[in-house]
Amino acid sequence: MDVYKRGFISETSRSEEEMELRKGPWTEEEDSMLRAYVNIHGEGRWNAVARLSGLRRTGKSCRLRWLNYMRPEIKRGNISLEEQLLILELHSRWGNRWSKIAQHLPGRTDNEIKNYWRTRVQKQAKQLNCDVNSKQFKDAMRYVWIPRLVERIRASSESPSSQPSTTTNTTYNDRISNISSSQMSYANASGSVQVDPSLLPELSGTSSDSLDTQVSSVSDLTDCYNPQSLSNYLHKGLGLEKEGAATWGRDEEFQATEEHSNGWLVGGGESSMDTVWNEENVWFLQQ
DNA sequence: AACTGGCCCAACCGCACGCAA
C-alpha cells in the first residue's frame, strides 16, 4: 500500500512538477514559441498566450517578456544624451510614472527607464546625501543638470565628431528636434539655454497628475546656466549658504526659505559642497 | 588566481484598475 501510495504520489508530483509554471530567465526556445504565437495571434490576451502557446509561463510573464524584450521596436544600447534629457524633464513632470515617460521614448521600456533612474539618478542623490525626491535634488536637476545636458547636446550637434554617433543617435536627434521645435530652443551663441515653458506645462505644480512632485519653473534657465549665475545659484539659490535654501513659488519667483537647508551641507561647510558639486561628481556630466 | 563589492538588467511580486458577467 505504502509502496503504491508512494509510487502514485511520486508520479503525481512529477506530473505536477512538469505542469508547474516556469520562472526565471527565458530560454531561446521559449522566446521563439512566444514570438511565433504573437506573430500569428497578435499581442494581448496574455493568459491565453500562456495557455495556448505551450509555454509554461504565466500570462504576466509572457506579457513582460514581450513588452520588455521581444517587441521588434525595442531599442538596445546606451541611453543617449537626448534620452537622458527627456527622462529628467519628464520625471520632473510626472514623477515615477515610468510607463508614461516611456511613451515619449520610443523603443525604450518603462523597465529600462526605471532601472536607469535607479542606478544613475538615485545613486547620484545618494552620493549627495539627499533624497532623490527632495526639493534640493530636483532643483539641482532642473537648474544645473538639465541645462548642462542641453548644452552638451547642443555642443555635440554642432560638432558631430565630438560624440561617437550611432544610427540610433541620428534618428533620435531627428525626433528630438521635432519635439524641441515647438517646446525647446537650445542655447544661443552666448551659451545660455532657454526652454519653452510649454515643455513643462505642469511645472506650476497645480496638476493632480504631477503626484507629489513639487516642480519648478524653468523659465529662468538662461540665468541659471552661465558660470557666474550657476555659481550664484548653487551657493545662494540652492541654499549652499547657511542662510537657507531656495524654493520656487507658484508665482515663479525665486524665494529664499530656511526649511530646505538640510541635506546640502554634506559633511558640513561650503568647501565640501563645492567638492560635492564639482562637475566630476555629477553622473551625467561624466558621459 | 581567488575573492569582493558594485553595477546593471531581466524578471518577479503585489497592488490597482477596468470591465464583463
Place this chain on the structure above:
DNA sequence: GTTGCGTGCGGTTGGGCCAGT
C-alpha cells in the same frame, strides 16, 4: 453592487558581469 478575470504599473530582487584588491 460585487465578483472574477485580465491587464498594467511601480517597486523590488536575484544573478551575471566586471573592475579592483
